[in-house]
Amino acid sequence: MASAGPMPGMGQVMVLNAKTQRTQGRKAQLDNINAARAVADIIRSTLGPRSMLKMLLDPMGGIVITNDGNCILREVDVSHPTAKSMIELSRAQDEEVGDGTTSVIILAGEMLINAEPFVRTNIHPTVIVRGYNYALQEALSICEKLALVVDVHDTVRMTSLVQSCIGTKFSSRWNDIMVDMALKAVLTVAREIPTPGSVNDVYSQKMEVDIKRYAKVEKIPGGEIGDCAVLKGVMFNKDVTHSKMRRRIENPRILLLDTPLEYKKGESQTNVEITDEEDWNTLLKMEEEYVENMCMEIIAFKPDIVITEKGVSDLAQHYFAKADITAFRRLRKTDNNRVARATGATIVSRTDEIREEDIGTGCGLFEMRKIGEEYFAFFEECKEPKACTVILRGGSKDVLNEIERNLLDAMQVVRNVVFDPRLLPGGGATEMAVSVGLRKAGLKLEGIQQGPFLAVGEAMEVIPRTLAQNCGVSVIRTVTQLRAKHAAAYEEIEKNGSDGAFPKCNWGIDGTTGQLVDMEQFGIWEPFSVKIQTIKTAVESACMILRIDDIVSGSKKKGY
Amino acid sequence: MSAPNPASTGLSRTLIARQPYPHRHHNIYRATMSAPNPASTGLFINGTRETGQDVRTGNVTAALAVANIVKTSLGPVGLDKMLVDDIGDVLITNDGATILKSLEVEHPAARVLVDLANLQDSEVGDGTTSVVIIASELLRRGNDLVKNGIHPTTIISGYRSALKAAVSYIKKEMVVHVDNLGDEHLMNAARTSMSSKIIGKESDFFSKMAVDAVKSVKMTATAADVAGYEAMGSSTSATSNKHKYPLSAIHILKAHGKSSMESHLIDGGFAINAMRAAQGMPTMVESTPEAPVKIAMLDMNLQRHRMGMGVQVIVKDPAEIENIKKREMDITKERINKIIDAGAKVVLTTKGVDDLCMKYFVEAGIICARRCVREDLKRLAKATGGRVVTTMADMEGNEAFDADCLGACDSVREVRIGDGEMLYVYGCKGHGASTIVLRGANEYMLDEMDRALHDSLCVVKRMLESNTLVPGGGAAEAALSVHLDDYAHTIDSREQVVIQEYADALLVIPKTLAVNAAKDASELVAKLRSVHAKGQHGDDDPSLKYMGLDLIEGSIRDNLKAGVVEPAISKIKSLRFATEAAITILRIDDRITLNAAQ
Secondary structure (H helix, E strand, O other): OOEOOOOOOOOOOEOEOOOOEEEEHHHHHHHHHHHHHHHHHHHHHHOOOOOOOEEEEOOOOOEEEEOOHHHHHHHOOOOOHHHHHHHHHHHHHHHHOOOOHHHHHHHHHHHHHHHHHHHHOOOOHHHHHHHHHHHHHHHHHHHHHHOEEOOOOOHHHHHHHHHHHHOOOHHHHHHHHHHHHHHHHHHHHOEEOOOOOOOOOOOOOOEEOOHHHHEEEEEEEEOOHHHOEEOOOEEEOOOOOOOOOOOEEEOOOEEEEOOOEOOOOOOOOOOOOOOOHHHHHHHHHHHHHHHHHHHHHHHOOOOOEEEEOOOEOHHHHHHHHHOOOEEEOOOOHHHHHHHHHHHOOOEEOOHHHOOHHHOEOOOOEEEEEEEOOEEEEEEEOOOOOOOEEEEEEEOOHHHHHHHHHHHHHHHHHHHHHHHOOEEEEOOOHHHHHHHHHHHHHHHHOOOOOHHHHHHHHHHHOHHHHHHHHHOOOOHHHHHHHHHHHHHHHHHHHHHHOOOOOOOOOOEEEOOOOOOEEEHHHHOOEEEHHHHHHHHHHHHHHHHHHHOEEEEEEEEOOOOO | OOOOOHHHHOOOHHHHHOOOOOOHHHHHHHHHOOOOOOOOOOOOOOEEEEEHHHHHHHHHHHHHHHHHHHHOOOOOOOOEEEEEEOOOOEEEEOOHHHHHHHOOEOOHHHHHHHHHHHHHHHHOOOOHHHHHHHHHHHHHHHHHHHHOOOOHHHHHHHHHHHHHHHHHHHHHHHOEEOOOOOHHHHHHHHHHHHOOOHHHHHHHHHHHHHHHHHHHOOEEOOHHHHHHHHHOOOOOOOOOOOEEOOHHHEEEEEEEEOOHHHOEEEOOOEEEOOOOOOOOOOOEEEOOOOOOEEEEEEOOOEOOOOOOOOOOOOOOOOHHHHHHHHHHHHHHHHHHHHHHHOOOOEEEEOOOEOHHHHHHHHHHOOEEEOOOOHHHHHHHHHHHOOOEEOOOEOOOOOEOOOHHHOEEEOEEEEEEEOOEEEEEEEOOOOOOOEEEEEEEOOHHHHHHHHHHHHHHHHHHHHHHHHOEEEEOOOHHHHHHHHHHHHHHHOOOOOHHHHHHHHHHHHOHHHHHHHHHOOOOHHHHHHHHHHHHHHHHOOOOOHHHHHEEEEOOOOEEEEHHHHOOEEEHHHHHHHHHHHHHHHHHHHOOOEEEEEOOOO
16 A cells, blocks of 8 residues: 555545555565566476476366476466566567577576575665676677587588477487478578668568468377478368369469359349349359359469369369369468469469469479378479478377477577577587686676676576486586586686687586586587577566566556 | 545545535435534535645645655666556556556545656656656645745745746756757767666667667758747757757667667668568569659558448349449459559558459569558658558549659568568658667567657757757756755745745755665765855856766766756756646645545
8 A cells, every 4th residue: 555654633645546556675676586586496397308398287177288488488377577577588589589488587587586685785776787787798799709600501510409409308209300300391491582782781681481481380190200291392181172183193283362263242232133034044144154254264274273262162163173173172371372382373363364474383293192081182392392381290189289399499490590500509508608707707897796797697507507407417516517617718728828719618518417518529509599589688687677676566557 | 435444445534524414415315424524614515625734734745655656766776666557467667657657646636746747758758757756845845834834825936936046047057058969969868868767778879779760850840840949948049940850750669589789770761560461472672773662551441342331233134243243353453553553662551451452462563561550651651751542532533543642762671570570661752750679578678668768769859959958967956956045045025935945845856866876865965065056156167067966986076077968948847847736736725525426
């Protein structure tokens, strides 16, 4: 209840709504830190190759089994506003780079936890924030020096990269297939976008990789995971409209439509009053003629396959069957777009406007296949497939869902590398390098911000620490050894007298065994953009939360 | 409200004691109410009444409570508030006006202060917190004076003359005229305004962005605008002030992801949160040396034409039905062709576009986006020198698309931001526009960055329009306080003591700044006052009057040199608003709250 204290001689003066609750000052700050800690603790155990899955039950009784940080937090219903803001981070991370959703939360939580002693010792939050930001800049520059450039078409490197990313996931048993699929799928849909010469801005990308639209994942329960594949083309779950139509065509000519091949009334309201029997016949005939006309217009171009997003009437089917054309109806717009891109066809909206260029000829083989109880149309062996379908097979729906999430993660990783072909060592090596580097830089700092600066370095250690923790080795010993390795690299440089040079120390933790390994040889790398984004998001959000000194709940809906 | 429970609502005890007489016409309710109290006002009103000192103290207490809420957010070391609404949505902010707007302030006098903050926000755009703090301090001191037997009207007239003296002192002594306003001063002002905000730590980056953005929308001012500046009291030198800077031309888009340092300004560009309607369309169109890219902005449907309700067409021949149908399709097709023929390379509409029509655009290599926000299109129209077209019909009933309605720009392209796509329009050929794309860790942060940046943009705009600045960081307030103290001694009437109080009240700003920075407020303010007194009484050192607080070091410094500056107009306005608000509340000596009609 926010009100001024009682004045002598009169009652309290109510200023705010009685429902309003406030938490102020130190208490608000510590509450926030605790909330962040709680969120980080939820998903701490899902980091690294030895991670565990979480089973989440929603109110409707559905279950989700996952170890994807974003997915877990999305399902968890939290009430503390700060916790909510933490969860938002994971969402932003997912949308921006699609990976590192767990680490960003753990890191942000740790940044706040490490700020707690400062808050308790009355250091002003703005001072902490300044120190944190300074440390962020330093950390980014360390990362840049540590980065390694990779060739996107170097399959071996790329494979090991993607492997390290999805190594933690459930499907790690079929790692090779998954990685291979992710690579293939992304490289298929990647294409260069023309850049306007007049605009020289660094924020636009030169490459377009639209996984969401053009790399479709089709899950078909049944079979085994080994049967998963990336098609050199596209596939969709539809049967031909008429059983007499051809089910296998080599080098088909494909026509895509988004118009109904049946009689459709006009948009304006039409009432027909018929007084004459003759008129009635004309009307019926007209409808038939209309369909016939459309079909004839199509047939004139001699397509082998006609696909439309709308319906195909029985009459039209009949004409097509007679002309030996295979027809599909009610295809989704997104699927149609994919077919268009894979086969080089243009989607036509009026049959009287078909042109020869609209026909797609890029597809090498069309075939109907029966998988389980359902029919699927395959368009394969496309010449230049700029779109593809990934088929996933597996025991149950839940398993398939989890594999899909993992595969999406893996594809995001590949995409990020295509955009920015720089890599950083994984397994906590980058974090430890940053941590040690920050400590070195921090000791040279003067003034009150040194504490917060060093705290960021310490917070970075949470990643190797959690990795060690999750695989059950002695945390303190492992992390200390790792720190010593990195510190030794610095000392060596100092001994050699080449001050200012940057020691490239790639030692990290093997998340499976808990041993220290050189990531260079072990082959665990992570995309630069993901790491950078993780650190930036974690520090920035920690700063935002630290700046809060007053939580007012029950305020009215914001009108801003 | 009959018989409120004092324990649950915390309402005054006096309120219970003054249970009202039910109004005559409401006698029927009498039975449900407690017995009429003989101590009541004797008026037959269906409500409560408070008079005299009670109401004044109540009002002042309420105002102080409001000021206390925002107090901690003042200054470069002020902190933020987290506001959680009843459905759990979060708002993190440092902006006084936003805080107060989101709080459910019920007390009528406190609402005056909330409105005050809003007024400052809309008039000046910055300094919303300080205006509330000054007003509440003036009220507190005014109330004490009343308690000591000075009549409110005396206080009011004292405040008025103090304000007058203060404003003329600012204009005469404090203002620094910057004839040729360099970027440096503008950036300093922007930096000062954002120093307390979440983007304060990256103020170099954002202040440059704010200055560039405002400068990019420079327009020639009309005579009316110039007259407006003069009316606002800014000392306009006729030569330097022929421009205006409409902030509405600066479009701020928010997209989460990346870090705040990756926010960027599209100079002379405009971004629309819309994507190509069909995948077959090109992702960019570029101008050739001969012809710029033409943009058509429509506020109409490009869907299959349908007759309006109640329109009936009677045909004799059944074959005509087919023709109607065909015609329906062709009407839209013709429209589209007219637009294409007019030379449009980009078509944006607020309504829908039929899938049937996509093909024409795809074939012509045109970018088409549907369901754009109408406001965005209007601004884009202004920026590119086009018009939003609502109908293609002309006076003769024919349909035509006027090529003059097309906007022009250098290039348009689709850019992927985060998980979505946006259309960037580069090099607008019209009145100029700029877009700032903000990036940040999450939505709350973006919203707060937006508010902070808006404040800075306002400040830069004011600076450019008035060309005058005053030192910040409590310098102006301390100088005024010393000056008013001296001025008070020249007054030989009752107002003298009031003006002295006014002088003291202004010190609340440096005091609060120091308190928020956890410095010794009393000592710092004393030091500050003594320097200013020295400057005003003889000492010729001109830098003395620019001395203000350095809140990081906890010392006194020349804030003009340190680059802590504010537009003079915003300082003057906030003093005016605060004084007016305080006067409004002090004048009240009777409060009648009517019960809700039953």
